[in-house]
Amino acid sequence: MKQRLVSFFLLLFLTACGGRSASPTIAAVSPTSTDAAPQPAAPKFEVLASTPLLADIAQNVAGERVHIGSVLPVGADPHSYQYTPQDVAKVADVELLILFDDKYELFLEPMLQAANGHMEFVYASMGVGKRLDPALGGFDPHIWLDPNNVIACVENIREGLTHLDPDGAAVYKANADAYAAELQALDAWIVEQVNQIPPEKRLLVTNHEALGYFAERYGFTVVGNVLPSFSADASPSAQQMAALIDQIKASGAPAIFLDAGDNPALAQQIADETGVRVVTDLHLESLTDGAPAATYIEMMKSNVTAIVDALK
Numbered sequence: 155m156k157q158r159l160v161s162f163f164l165l166l167f168l169t170a171c172g173g174r175s176a177s178p179t180i181a182a183v184s185p186t187s188t189d190a191a192p193q194p195a196a197p198k199f200e201v202l203a204s205t206p207l208l209a210d211i212a213q214n215v216a217g218e219r220v221h222i223g224s225v226l227p228v229g230a231d232p233h234s235y236q237y238t239p240q241d242v243a244k245v246a247d248v249e250l251l252i253l254f255d256d257k258y259e260l261f262l263e264p265m266l267q268a269a270n271g272h273m274e275f276v277y278a279s280m281g282v283g284k285r286l287d288p289a290l291g292g293f294d295p296h297i298w299l300d301p302n303n304v305i306a307c308v309e310n311i312r313e314g315l316t317h318l319d320p321d322g323a324a325v326y327k328a329n330a331d332a333y334a335a336e337l338q339a340l341d342a343w344i345v346e347q348v349n350q351i352p353p354e355k356r357l358l359v360t361n362h363e364a365l366g367y368f369a370e371r372y373g374f375t376v377v378g379n380v381l382p383s384f385s386a387d388a389s390p391s392a393q394q395m396a397a398l399i400d401q402i403k404a405s406g407a408p409a410i411f412l413d414a415g416d417n418p419a420l421a422q423q424i425a426d427e428t429g430v431r432v433v434t435d436l437h438l439e440s441l442t443d444g445a446p447a448a449t450y451i452e453m454m455k456s457n458v459t460a461i462v463d464a465l466k
């Protein structure tokens with residue numbers, strides 16, 4: 155009996171180590187191995203998302219079935235991106251293009267006109283209630299900075315992929331459900347982290363107005379922005395700079411938060427006058443190659459850690 159148990163555990167060990175040919179018994183108990191039942195070849199679809207951030211979200215829904223590329227390279231600013239002839243060639247044969255919103259990815263319209271393609275579109279942020287502030291330039295596009303809004307994006311992406319590839323419906327549904335659960339867990343994690351900051355210290359100053367949805371969800375006040383705009387493609391007047399300095403002093407906000415891609419010159423000037431810290435390593439609109447923001451979820455965790463460290 156003891157000898158048999160030893161053999162059994164040896165078998166388990168060999169199986170775990172990938173020793174599939176160790177014993178014919180293994181093949182007998184797993185007749186549905188991938189060798190025995192080859193999967194039909196996955197369909198080939200040309201699908202692109204506008205930005206690396208959105209491509210990562212969409213890839214979680216597409217899973218192994220469809221590869222989702224990104225129009226923008228990692229680190230490019232979607233607000234101010236200028237398309238290249240290579241981009242035009244890249245989108246020409248695309249069957250499905252996923253974007254957040256036609257008010258955010260302004261580079262897309264002229265690029266798509268130049269490409270003259272015949273793709274379908276998924277507006278990932280469709281149905282998400284948008285923050286409106288005419289003084290800052292209309293609707294706030296930065297919906298993904300609240301993970302609950304990304305759950306709505308996931309549903310729109312699932313519908314778009316299913317329309318393109320109806321045979322994959324069950325796969326996309328299972329992937330979307332699994333990713334939505336991860337996003338809910340992310341939201342719960344953020345709540346837990348933010349609870350380290352006393353409510354009266356939850357004060358944000360950013361380069362442009364990007365953290366409004368985040369602030370609403372997690373109980374922060376946006377004291378002001380270096381660029382009083384929903385876009386990074388703006389510049390402040392001397393009066394606006396002076397007003398922000400007054401707001402920072404009056405509120406006691408201890409830091410200015412910048413995206414890693416922002417020019418820190420103006421923020422530094424304000425910091426010199428107010429004595430606040432400039433945090434320069436948030437990732438709000440794009441991912442990074444590898445850490446700290448290789449995926450949307452890692453990006454959010456990295457941002458929250460930086461904000462909590464500066465404010466708690």
Ligand SMILES: [Zn+2]
Pocket residue numbers: 233296362363364384385386439
């Ligand atoms: Zn932005």
